Amino acid sequence: xxxxxxxxxxxxxxxxxxxxxxxxxxxxxxxxxxxxxxxxxxxxxxxxxxxxxxxxxxxxxxxxxxxxxxxxxxxxxxxxxxxxxxxxxxxxxxxxxxxxxxxxxxxxxxxxxxxxxx
Numbered sequence: 451x452x453x454x455x456x457x458x459x460x461x462x463x464x465x466x467x468x469x470x471x472x473x474x475x476x477x478x479x480x481x482x483x484x485x486x487x488x489x490x491x492x493x494x495x496x497x498x499x500x501x502x503x504x505x506x507x508x509x510x511x512x513x514x515x516x517x518x519x520x521x522x523x524x525x526x527x528x529x530x531x532x533x534x535x536x537x538x539x540x541x542x543x544x545x546x547x548x549x550x551x552x553x554x555x556x557x558x559x560x561x562x563x564x565x566x567x568x
Contacts, residue, residue: 455488456521457498460559461505463487469558470497472538474523497521507560511545522564528553531565 460466467487471478476489476497488498508517525531532553536542541556552566 454494455496455498456519457488457500458519458557458559458561459502459505460499460561461501462559463499463501466499466557466559469539470499473535473540505559507556508562509560510543510554510556510562517562520562520564522552522566524568525565526568528565528567535565 458466464482464484464487467478467482467489470476471489474489474497476491479488479490479496482488485501486498488496490496506515509515510517510520528549532542532555535555539558541558541560543554543556543562546554550567552564554562554564556562
């Protein structure tokens, strides 16, 4: 068994795909549309974004709306990558459990994700 895709719920799949494309450099899937968009890695893993009516963003760190899943990305320079991602539209929650080793950010749809120092 091999993991082939991770899909995030959201209100606007093309917009969230554009954020992650700029953040990661992954290529868009040619059959992406308004209801489902995806990005592909060279290794075959897809990152998908599906439209959900009434989508509510996770409320990390509290669990009023649980995060249910988050992705971690290894980076060379935490400060540089954080600044670039915030410029692209990522949020930076005040609660940072271990900012010297990783940073918690949120994508434009509110999903928490981490960048981890390499």
